[in-house]
Ligand SMILES: Nc1ncnc2c1ncn2[C@@H]1O[C@H](COP(=O)(O)OP(=O)(O)OP(=O)(O)O)[C@@H](O)[C@H]1O
């Protein structure tokens with residue numbers, strides 16, 4: 001399979017800030033890549049370079065075999081972009097917004113209009129179609145914005161945090177829609193802060209932090225790295241944290257994490273409910289007051305804490321400070 | 335016509351339409367485009383007109399109206415800068431820049447829409463002027479020329495303002511910044527008072543100020559000149575139409591390419 005997106009050694013600086021410090025990634029045609037990272041990681045910067053809005057300082061970026069800097073016009077003709085902040089014209093109605101974007105993609109007028117109606121329908125905006133977008137809620141604007149990026153049926157779609165600010169129901173609807181598009185063969189690069197979202201939608205994920213790729217792989221591969229599940233306890237007394245951690249230590253795959261403030265204890269564990277019963281057995285009858293105890297799947301925070309922690313250690317151990325992807329990411333990862 | 339030019343025009347038409355829809359939906363813009371010129375005409379005709387030290391026997395309305403026309407369209411063209419900055423802030427410029435549309439169309443569509451707004455202002459002012467005693471004493475062709483030269487000059491200022499909008503990026507700041515430039519340009523001129531009333535340094539500035547030339551050109555083309563207010567013997571004011579067109583050409587030649595380049599490089603953040 002060919003790659004629809006190829007990024008090699010991408011570097012971008014803003015003054016003294018290095019937003020991207022050498023990012024490599026590829027997206028196979030027809031697949032979905034989830035680009036994950038905390039605030040300021042460089043996700044939007046990658047998207048902006050790939051969509052020709054920003055020039056890179058070094059490196060190569062190609063979309064459908066076209067260089068984003070040299071062949072910007074050809075790239076623009078085959079991509080759709082939904083930026084992090086909804087870019088709709090507030091004074092135009094939903095329909096007018098879509099028609100305008102369709103016309104600017106050079107669709108014939110009739111096609112622009114019929115596509116506009118079709119997408120308004122698909123995104124549940126038919127009732128609001130003839131109202132100025134000023135009157136739309138945040139979620140409606142977001143949906144209109146995404147509809148606009150789809151009007152010319154782009155082969156490659158960039159979605160920068162498409163569900164941020166959506167309520168849970170709209171988020172589910174959006175997920176369904178993105179999955180449909182992917183099934184239809186659209187190549188999608190999606191940035192998100194939610195591991196769950198990437199898990200649902202993406203075939204592969206790339207995690208970046210401080211402008212470097214710190215991990216890549218499928219959702220399962222990433223979670224394996226963070227040590228599967230965590231056992232989480234909330235205690236009534238902070239003073240119990242130490243003793244409880246001591247008793248449970250042998251169940252944990254890694255160092256337990258203690259938080260005095262919230263009186264929470266978190267341990268990476270393997271296995272399922274048997275871990276819970278074992279934990280309960282060990283704590284029972286020792287006078288510890290446990291308010292809450294449960295197994296939790298790792299979320300992006302966990303992936304993050306683990307990955308960044310490991311990355312730092314590996315870099316020190318191997319003396320390879322300049323290496324964007326330390327060897328820890330090996331094994332499970334590509 | 336080449337294919338690219340046709341596409342540029344088609345894209346620009348789409349953007350112009352978009353901008354005019356906004357004018358229709360935001361009544362403030364219409365109010366600004368029509369009411370404030372009326373207010374200007376009335377204010378200068380009846381309030382300041384008496385206070386300004388004009389030669390006796392002069393026809394106030396005929397002297398003042400071309401000046402008010404010029405001032406209003408020049409102010410009107412500052413709208414371009416604020417609107418571009420607003421589009422930039424709201425992320426629309428990013429949206430447009432990610433589309434396969436021609437590179438100059440967003441700016442062409444903007445400046446053309448603002449030209450339309452200025453045309454509305456000028457019609458409203460002309461009607462108000464006729465009511466308060468302003469008259470056109472020239473041929474139909476010359477009068478049309480008078481309106482056109484005002485609009486074309488304002489159009490070239492719109493391109494300067496477009497670039498300011500792209501560089502300054504905050505609508506409110508664009509407005510304040512443009513007033514700093516536009517106020518002296520429109521007041522240190524023959525807009526409201528004869529040039530001989532200025533002290534010498536200001537007078538030289540006013541004589542070569544392109545706004546003075548536009549005003550003088552409009553007075554000539556509308557037949558609003560008078561023996562009572564002699565035209566200073568400087569080339570710029572003896573050849574006001576030519577001098578105005580020269581400035582218009584310079585503004586367009588400089589700011590169309592500069593603004594398009596700034597547009598291509600700009601980004602919402
Ligand atoms: N135009 C700019 N000028 C200066 N610094 C910038 C600019 N754009 C981005 N940056 C910086 O580059 C870094 C990466 O920003 P970017 O927007 O790509 O992060 P992000 O991963 O999208 O974050 P978020 O999750 O908050 O959207 C940040 O440190 C940011 O402050």
Ligand SMILES: [Mg+2]
Nearest residue numbers: 043044045084
């Ligand atoms: Mg971002």
